[in-house]
Amino acid sequence: MRVSVRKQPSWLQVLLILPGVAALVVTFVFPLLWLARTSLQPTTGHTLSLHAYVRLFEDSFYWWVIGRTIFIGLLCVVITVPMAFPVALFLARSQSRWRGTLTALAIAPLLTSTVIRTYGWMVILGRHGLINTTLVWAGILAQPTRLDNGPFATVVALVEILLPYGIISILSHLSRLDAELEQAASLLGARRLQVFWRVLLPLSLPGLMTASLLVFVLAISSLVTPQLMGGGRVFVLATEIFNQTTIALDWPFAGALSITLLAFFGIFVTLYQRILQRVESQS
Amino acid sequence: MKHDRTVRVAWHLLIGLIYLFLLAPLIIVLIVSFDIRPYLSFPPASFSLISYARVLHNPLFLQAGKTSLLIGGCSAGLSLIVGTSAAFALVRGHFPGRQSLQWFFLSPMLMPHIVLAVGLMMTLQPLGLLDTLTGLILAHISITLPYTTRIVSSGIAQLDRTLEEAARIHGASPWQSFCRVILPALRPHLITGFLIAFLFSFDEAVIALFIAGHRAVTLPLAIYQYIQFRTDPQVASLSVLVVLLSLVPIIIIERLINLRRAVGG
Numbered sequence: 001m002r003v004s005v006r007k008q009p010s011w012l013q014v015l016l017i018l019p020g021v022a023a024l025v026v027t028f029v030f031p032l033l034w035l036a037r038t039s040l041q042p043t044t045g046h047t048l049s050l051h052a053y054v055r056l057f058e059d060s061f062y063w064w065v066i067g068r069t070i071f072i073g074l075l076c077v078v079i080t081v082p083m084a085f086p087v088a089l090f091l092a093r094s095q096s097r098w099r100g101t102l103t104a105l106a107i108a109p110l111l112t113s114t115v116i117r118t119y120g121w122m123v124i125l126g127r128h129g130l131i132n133t134t135l136v137w138a139g140i141l142a143q144p145t146r147l148d149n150g151p152f153a154t155v156v157a158l159v160e161i162l163l164p165y166g167i168i169s170i171l172s173h174l175s176r177l178d179a180e181l182e183q184a185a186s187l188l189g190a191r192r193l194q195v196f197w198r199v200l201l202p203l204s205l206p207g208l209m210t211a212s213l214l215v216f217v218l219a220i221s222s223l224v225t226p227q228l229m230g231g232g233r234v235f236v237l238a239t240e241i242f243n244q245t246t247i248a249l250d251w252p253f254a255g256a257l258s259i260t261l262l263a264f265f266g267i268f269v270t271l272y273q274r275i276l277q278r279v280e281s282q283s
Numbered sequence: 284m285k286h287d288r289t290v291r292v293a294w295h296l297l298i299g300l301i302y303l304f305l306l307a308p309l310i311i312v313l314i315v316s317f318d319i320r321p322y323l324s325f326p327p328a329s330f331s332l333i334s335y336a337r338v339l340h341n342p343l344f345l346q347a348g349k350t351s352l353l354i355g356g357c358s359a360g361l362s363l364i365v366g367t368s369a370a371f372a373l374v375r376g377h378f379p380g381r382q383s384l385q386w387f388f389l390s391p392m393l394m395p396h397i398v399l400a401v402g403l404m405m406t407l408q409p410l411g412l413l414d415t416l417t418g419l420i421l422a423h424i425s426i427t428l429p430y431t432t433r434i435v436s437s438g439i440a441q442l443d444r445t446l447e448e449a450a451r452i453h454g455a456s457p458w459q460s461f462c463r464v465i466l467p468a469l470r471p472h473l474i475t476g477f478l479i480a481f482l483f484s485f486d487e488a489v490i491a492l493f494i495a496g497h498r499a500v501t502l503p504l505a506i507y508q509y510i511q512f513r514t515d516p517q518v519a520s521l522s523v524l525v526v527l528l529s530l531v532p533i534i535i536i537e538r539l540i541n542l543r544r545a546v547g548g
Contacts, residue, residue: 013377014372016368016369016372017368017369017372017373017384019365020365020366020368021369021387023424023425023428024387024425024428028390028425031405031425032394032399034402034405034406035401035402087298087301090294090298102302103543104542104543105302106302106305110546111479111482111483111486111529111532112309112486112526113485113486113502113503113506113522113525113529114486114488114503115488115506115507116309116522116525116526117308119312119510119518119519119522120311122510122514123519130311130326133326163301163305164305168547171543221395221396221398222397223396224488228507241397241401242397246493254401258401259398261395261397262395
């Protein structure tokens, strides 16, 4: 027989949740509000002012930076998601006893330092690195070239850093799918490629979209990789925010840049939700 | 059927190559860490443990290691206590706005770290907490709390309520049943929550770059500052040690409740 446990008094619940709410208000909500407030700080006087935003949007350099940020973000999505998809597919369908280990191996890099993985790419792409040494040895290059500096290196490293996020979001969608559906399609005589295009791809679409969104938002807000691998030549919103806060010490302007980044974040998340609704209502 | 076989081999080759790409930086860092040359190049000229010995005698790195362990331990511990307490109310409570509060506790996960970092910097500066251990611990609570809350919540949701009821029927006080029944049953989730929080704090660099760097230097910061100016095998050895240190919690988490579920897949 089930005996119901006496309902706990509600003051206990308030007491339990209060420290958490307080911690989030102090370390999360307040800093964001203060950031918004600082971005509206005038150069003189006490009233709020939009001058930091006006300066930002009147300067064509910052439009270029925003465009560049979105371009690098999209480039990362276009390369990362097609790489993550086969791995997720493999892990979702594998019957191997190594499946658990291989899944952990694909996710574990997510929990290792971005700084260290970026450093690894500096070694691989560096002047005396793996790629250059191999190319010179093979006679393709007469002299080592600089690969470790600039947009190319930044995108390569970002793709590798974001790959586990792509794999995990596609995998979690695929494991909810019915493996039998695919089997049924192949039993009915559909060719492998047809199964892929007609069944697997449309079914995986929501997972691919979640992966795209995640990779995109993480790419446009990443700082360490463009800062270390950009060689001072990759200007994205994140590096501009860093320079404005630590070198130029223009906090209202850094605040305006951060709020702008957040706005783009919001726009892309909303877009994603709209498209996802449409995709899900169709299937 | 020969065609089928070719397709299978090609498919596994593709997966293998993607794995190689994913693990390439860590493998290369491991190889380079045994080199002795003062500059960075590949392949290594020798096999030696000299740079490991140098790392272990470098006061800068040792200090950063202590700082990182301290900040990781404190922020993960606080985050676990606060998160566990909130998780009980969020899962079992009956109050208006419970769903919104659940969302609120997860919301820092969606916030780009760089934006949060700027906000934290502007908040900590007037309080005199920039470049201090306290500041870093506070900052890392905000990014780890969603994970501890979520992991412990899922543990509470899976609890077998009949066990608690049995304890209560047999005369255990609420406090006794909490200590003797609930906490032991939640142990894997509590440990996982702590370790995930520790790892996120231990590897975090973006927020640390904004709010610390002179007096309070964490390991990722120390590596960042080092490789900005020079790259030699010493920093490779340090990186290998840091990755090995992260590997211990990762393996424990995988054994306890599986890495994928812990990260949120």
